[in-house]
Amino acid sequence: MDTSTHSSASSSANSESTNARERAPSGAMSSVSVGNGENRVSKATDKVKLKAEGVNVFYGDTQAINGIDLDIYENEVLAFIGPSGCGKSTFLRCLNRMNDTIDICRVEGKITLDERDIYAPDRDVVLLRAQVGIVFQKPNPFPKSIYENIAYGPRLHGLAKRKAELDDIVESSLRRAGLWDEVKDRLDKPGTGLSGGQQQRLCIARTVAVSPDVILMDEPCSALDPIATAKVEQLIDELSESYTIVMVTHNMQQAARVADRTAFFHMGDLAEVDTTDNIFTNPQDQRTHDYITGRFG
């Protein structure tokens, strides 16, 4: 990709104690301006939201993730990039224990959310997933109406006591996902009848409706056309105001456009994590350099 269009980081906003961040050089974190001269301002704070320490993941006898340590800060947008099969999706799915649904998958090490171990035996995985929502690669609306798709999560967790409250949640979630104006007249129509991009935003709205702290996105735009992708990217930017967002992407331009920091995965290792700008203009790791200059992957 053409990295020359990236202007260097300009300083502003919250820059206190960025030094605390591993691998993130001081000053580079606070605000990153990337691609097309568009200026996005990071909303990241310096509070560690999710912390992974020595995480190993095995599928049967095969090790997919090798001892990853990573801090994820509150309200930041963190992108995982790397060649196929490098373990980025696997690691992402560890963060809300979606890997529990795969029988042969085994996770070692420690992951904490707000300093509480999410793999602790007394941890309620159902509540964890309400707190750490996930959006998948392929839009997967339930075969129910648009309204019911959004209302499903709030109903599960008893977030609304009356119909009117539920209506409010549905409307505000759809508004946040930028879908309200497109669907407000057909909330009772099936969610599967929407276009691909609308379906994906519906899934994001569905996740937002349970008010999580963290939203994981597993290649959220890989099944979408460029216009729908642009909408979802804009949405991610807006959501980062109130949520911590971790996304996997195959598309390096996308990482450059939306992420505050970018982590490069390679063959189960976390090769490098840094501000997006640094990753694309001044990678420290040879593998990162080779990947972003198109030598492999």
Next chain:
Amino acid sequence: MSNFALIATLLMLMALAYHLGLTRSRAVASSRDVRLHSRPGYYGTLVALWCGLPALVIFLLWSFLAPQLIDTLVTGQLPPELVSGLGDREMQTLMRRISALADGRGVAGGGSPEELAAASHMARLQTLENIALIAVMAVLAVAGLVLARRRISPTWRARNQVERVITFALAASSAVAILTTVGIVLSMLGEALRFFSFIHPADFFFGTVWNPRFSTAGSSGQGEFGLLPLLWGTLMVSAIALLVAIPVGLMTAIYMSEYASPWLRSIAKPIIEILAGIPTIVYGFFALTVIGPFLSMLGDLVGINIRTTSAMTAGIAMGIMIIPFVSSLSDDIITQVPKSLRDGALGLGATKSETIRQVVLPAALPGIVGAFLLAASRAIGETMIVVLAAGNNPVLHANPFEAVSTITVTIVNQLTGDMDFASPQSLVAFALGLTLFVITLGLNVIALVVVRKYRQQYE
């Protein structure tokens, strides 16, 4: 020459034709030093087909038509005094006697001189016919062989032609199955119409009394053929069966597809499917000796008199029988629900059973309904269990602990023992069979439509 020997000879001739085609095509290829369009085996096959198929077609047509032709010729030759005043049936008997004589089998009481004369005439015609058939087939086979062998050339597209023959053979096989179905329906329809010439359709379809008198001697009417008691019995027994099978089968399916470990599933699924392999007569026996007495014991406990054979007894046994239908089909359909939907619900913080109840089952519902309908049509058509365990009492009543009778049982009753296919007592079986067929066909069609609609959702 017997037909068997004839076909055997033809097959040998085809083998020879294959060989000739093979050697000829090889010779053509090597003498002119060109590439054949197809491999030599295809030329061999094609020559064999040209040799065998036309002769075979003639053979089939001939075997079908020639006896009728001979019958007509013999009948025409019969002296008028023998034929005059004979009805259809006597005429058939006469022709049967003549052909028995012609075959040299002899008939009861020996043949009259006229019959013997006709028989020898028939025997002569048959010999002639046989020789003619052999001659025609031989000419066709040899001509086919020679012509096809001569056509072998590098440009003859033998491979494509063999392909066409294969397509045709496959289509013909399918046609056999389809035509058989149509044939069965038409024959039932024909007989049912004959029944309706005795009994008005309205009396049959809306009659509430089933009392077909078997005494053909008595002139006191033909009895009453009301369908409703039987239909009611059928529906009651089937409904009880479904009430047993649907909850158990569906929950089995959910457990097997969502919760059971692969090890448990590999053992439990075959065992459940064995239930489907148990002969229905064994289920009937089980109902009669175990379920019935058990129910009447329960009745004694609460102080009600429950019969051993009743709609309930038969329904429970039938329900057990169709559990594997419901569970197997539902299992397949539940497994087909994409993992992404489950992940979506789990990712929102739903528990496993919430995911299954609120997302997986609604998504699978149309398919599961299809499974239920297939199970229902199976239950409606079931015979042996109800014969043994339902009590055979064709009366309209609403008590499931009373004996009932079903359409299938009644068909069995009407068609066993002495039969006279001209009486409504026997013919009613066809009307009942047709009714049953229409009901199960309707259920199957609805089930297929529902299942197909479901499939389209995820493809």
